[in-house]
Amino acid sequence: MSEATDRPALGLRERKKARMRQVIQEHGLRLFREQGYEATTVQQIIDAADVSESTFFRYFPTKADVVLLDDFDPLAVSAFLSQPAELTPVQALRASFNTVFAQMSDTEMADLKERTQLGMAVPELRAAMLDQLTSAMRVLADAVALRTGRNPTDMAVRTLTGAVVGVAIAVEFLLLEDPTADLVTLLDEAMGQLEAGLQL
Amino acid sequence: MSEATDRPALGLRERKKARMRQVIQEHGLRLFREQGYEATTVQQIIDAADVSESTFFRYFPTKADVVLLDDFDPLAVSAFLSQPAELTPVQALRASFNTVFAQMSDTEMADLKERTQLGMAVPELRAAMLDQLTSAMRVLADAVALRTGRNPTDMAVRTLTGAVVGVAIAVEFLLLEDPTADLVTLLDEAMGQLEAGLQL
DNA sequence: TCCCTCCGTGACAGTCGCTACCATTTGAGG
DNA sequence: CCTCAAATGGTAGCGACTGTCACGGAGGGA
Numbered sequence: 001m002s003e004a005t006d007r008p009a010l011g012l013r014e015r016k017k018a019r020m021r022q023v024i025q026e027h028g029l030r031l032f033r034e035q036g037y038e039a040t041t042v043q044q045i046i047d048a049a050d051v052s053e054s055t056f057f058r059y060f061p062t063k064a065d066v067v068l069l070d071d072f073d074p075l076a077v078s079a080f081l082s083q084p085a086e087l088t089p090v091q092a093l094r095a096s097f098n099t100v101f102a103q104m105s106d107t108e109m110a111d112l113k114e115r116t117q118l119g120m121a122v123p124e125l126r127a128a129m130l131d132q133l134t135s136a137m138r139v140l141a142d143a144v145a146l147r148t149g150r151n152p153t154d155m156a157v158r159t160l161t162g163a164v165v166g167v168a169i170a171v172e173f174l175l176l177e178d179p180t181a182d183l184v185t186l187l188d189e190a191m192g193q194l195e196a197g198l199q200l
Numbered sequence: 201m202s203e204a205t206d207r208p209a210l211g212l213r214e215r216k217k218a219r220m221r222q223v224i225q226e227h228g229l230r231l232f233r234e235q236g237y238e239a240t241t242v243q244q245i246i247d248a249a250d251v252s253e254s255t256f257f258r259y260f261p262t263k264a265d266v267v268l269l270d271d272f273d274p275l276a277v278s279a280f281l282s283q284p285a286e287l288t289p290v291q292a293l294r295a296s297f298n299t300v301f302a303q304m305s306d307t308e309m310a311d312l313k314e315r316t317q318l319g320m321a322v323p324e325l326r327a328a329m330l331d332q333l334t335s336a337m338r339v340l341a342d343a344v345a346l347r348t349g350r351n352p353t354d355m356a357v358r359t360l361t362g363a364v365v366g367v368a369i370a371v372e373f374l375l376l377e378d379p380t381a382d383l384v385t386l387l388d389e390a391m392g393q394l395e396a397g398l399q400l
Numbered sequence: 401t402c403c404c405t406c407c408g409t410g411a412c413a414g415t416c417g418c419t420a421c422c423a424t425t426t427g428a429g430g
Numbered sequence: 431c432c433t434c435a436a437a438t439g440g441t442a443g444c445g446a447c448t449g450t451c452a453c454g455g456a457g458g459g460a
Binding site for chain 1: 289290323326327328330331334337338348350353354355356357358359360361362363364365366367368369370371373374377386389390393394397398399400
Binding site: 042 | 446
């Protein structure tokens, strides 16, 4: 969970836990890829990963979490908090997203892209994903409020973060329609348009 | 549901159908109000409404639809299409929302508000609701494309509608936090801020 | 090194949302 | 009326998820 920043010399127990999580997720994603998300049962995943049902649900509270669980949001917030003060909130958010993407390896990016596309394509996953995005929206609102010295419930703050997240959602739909497109470029362009006041 | 505009002389069959739908929904919403959404089972609703499980799911494909089904989106699109041509897309969307709200009765408004608040408060409902909103986003994108003579997959079009829907989502969160607030005023203000370029 | 504690695991039973299928009833129209 | 299509009800079953409880192995102290 909170082991993304550095590695605090994990015990055997913690290592097994991280490995178990990865094993389950890999088998799950492979099966989803091969035969589709809905056609794949949790039973099939636990058979493939050779764990009990109890264990599966201990690692992933829902089947959807096999696809959705990651730590992009906290990284984005932390990147946002360290943006130079002269940027406007929208500019700072745009820069934050680019910062986080830049720190990811090629495999991580490919994995993110695959999970995003799968998430947008399957209704049940999409709903859960959107809910996750709007949670992020509230966290982002707190960060923006902190940065601008406003109240987190300030209408202007909420409107701004709402628009930003809305743009991100629009980008993910575009990615679904054109799978060859580059997520990073697309999001940067879209944020640029928001910055420019949504001219058309 | 769709008997607010006019009444095209329905047969007995259609009338019973509409009445059945309303009966089920009323019992459902009452039970949700009394004991919570998750604590209420479909079984309890069908017992209260005195219908079979088959019938329940024929009217409402999922339990969530008891709360979420309405026809706001098509009304908003049709209102948008008849906005004066001199308005910018964001201005036209803002005006459309106000038009639709203005045509609703007090009871309809109260009902909408209750369902919105319930929808935002319960995770499962919120996810489904957000998915519904993003479907609306795509329909809206088509309408905006039509109005501006652009391609529906045009990035600027998608970014704009994404931002608008994002703002709407932000407003619904605000409504959840302050139940006494007025949804119409809130949304109008928020759209005004988006129109003004999200200053803060 | 041994022992004790506690965390992670597995097995099982059960709930609930939802689907598929079939028999029965009921409104619509000739 | 009588027939057809649509709506309803009943039943069986699947799959996601929960709660409980006994077992085994990791971790830390004596």
